[in-house]
Amino acid sequence: MDKMIRNLEHIFNPKTVAIIGASATPNKIGNILIKNFYDARFHGMVCPVNPKYDEIMGFKCYPDVGSIPGKVDCVIIATPAETVPGIMEECAKKKVGGVIILSGGFEEVKRDDLALKIKDIAIKNDIPLVGPNCLGVFNPYTKIDSIFLPTYKLERPKAGGVAFITQSGAVGSTVMDLAAYYGLGISKFISYGNSTVLDESDYLEYLMHDDDTEIIILYIEGAKDGRKLFETMKKVNCVKPIIALKAGRASGGAAAARSHTGNIAGSYMAYQAAFKQAKVTEANTLDEVFEFVKIFNQPKPNGKRVGIITNGGGIGVLTADAVEAEGLQIAQFSDETKAGLAKILPSYGNVGNPLDLVADAGVEAYGKAIDLMMADTNIDALLIIVLTQTPPIDERIIYVLSNAVDSKKKAIATISIGGTYTEAYRKILEGKGVPSYNSPNSAVKAMERLMTYAKYCGKFKKK
């Protein structure tokens, strides 16, 4: 299997892509696929396969895979399930690099016979097989894209460090659309469907070695092999943090259970246990996935002591409440920090944590306060509240915050609460990789997850 996982490289970084079931009819899957490659200006060669056409959208069309000259790295199959085993045989004969089967009609409709046939061929020939019954893959670096949804309806995210493995195509596609909307950069997208050959653990393994991937999101309904997933998560998580969302949590406690344990401990409890033991960050909702993932690009804190900066007293208090509720600590500033902060505050201000710069605070005060807290070894991470509604705050705050983040000295989460105007700021900040939240609670919760991860993965300094 190791060799097959390595061979996934052919699928994610192909020079030649064959699309089987290519069509000239608009809105057919076989047409959307080609249009997407065309629109994305895919660098490699696109080879539609369909005996009915000579060319589609200017791409030369071939009657079968075998007729394509030279090596074929990635084959995307979108033809009915019955035709797929035969096509797989041709792919094996052509020695293709890898195959994505988008078509449904296999295990999910009890056609295990067909699934078994394609599995045999793939394993015998070391052909990595994504799917079937899936959206396949998307790699913004190489522009390989088998998501058969039009780009004007489902925007593709920009290139970045977050990989997304999803069992569900529907969840996968909406998350991609939202990632594009929020400006979250993606390294690899994998919708793996029935996982007939390669399963969630295999993709985790691949991504652990993928240079472009820094953080992994895993959406899972039911594991193909729970123990294998557990062991793989343990191996991968401290190299690259995994944020997992498990759907389908109905307890399923056996009605016939004769013990209390049998009644209480459903299958979701086993997943929870696996996540906890592998130190994987579990998200409870799709919203949490986005809230958590955007803070994992930050430096790993050495402890749980936070410094809070605000230009609005009340939001600072709410944030301090959230800090306590999540089990984080309000940092005690060093004497140097206190002295420095006293100089930037107006005469009626008080040096405290939360540090209230008051509504008169301009961008310069933020810059100085951030510098002082970055230098204070009593502070492990910063929560920076910026209420953009106050008159002195202008667009220069974006540079102050993104410079602070780019310095990579300490983990930062920013909080800006408000409507259309504030949301515009938040979107710009997120696009620059500054974790930005519209509530203290979501920011603090995300920070807690990052700190817990840092603690378990050996980043906390020994006390």
Added chain:
Amino acid sequence: MTVIDDFALLEKHGFRLIPYYFAKSEKDALAGAKKIGYPVALKIVSPGITHKTDVGGVRLKIKDERSLHIAYEEVMQSAGVNQVDGVLVQKMARKGVELIIGGKKDPQFGHMIVLGLGGIYVEIFRDVSARLCPVTSEDVDEMIAELKSHPLLEGARGEKPINKKVLEQLVLRACKFMAQEDIKEMDLNPVIFDEKGCDIIDARFSR
């Protein structure tokens, strides 16, 4: 498998149950109680009764022969139409925190171990924490910390903290037991802990 077979198998695997005596008659129960020493507890043993307390099949703090005579009558009556194998005479347990140590074989992940607030309200409070077997001592520490009732284990209201070392050993032993005997479901409940150690009062498992 009767409760006595279950207890015997647990003992074979090194679990130390609270001293017990299985009696088939009142006379036998009296002899057992004498051997164990008063005060004792008396419990109905019937294949049809899973939750003995719910039917009134448990009498505690029996201090002498006369009380045992009355308790025996009451416990036998609690069985109703159920077949009765006998009664269990047990030494009265120490006072302490009632915990459950449970286990289950999950179809995907294999054996998992569950620690929680035990006793008769397990399924009401559902204050439990689970891990996949095998577990480490750090895992057990985390499981304890995750319980809402963990202040009880740390010694609330002037009580001393429970013996965590003994708890840890019991959890590790339970994981090993499930693996060796391929257990499908298991309850050790209640297990009563104090600062010195613990008493395993009741156990049930299926293979």
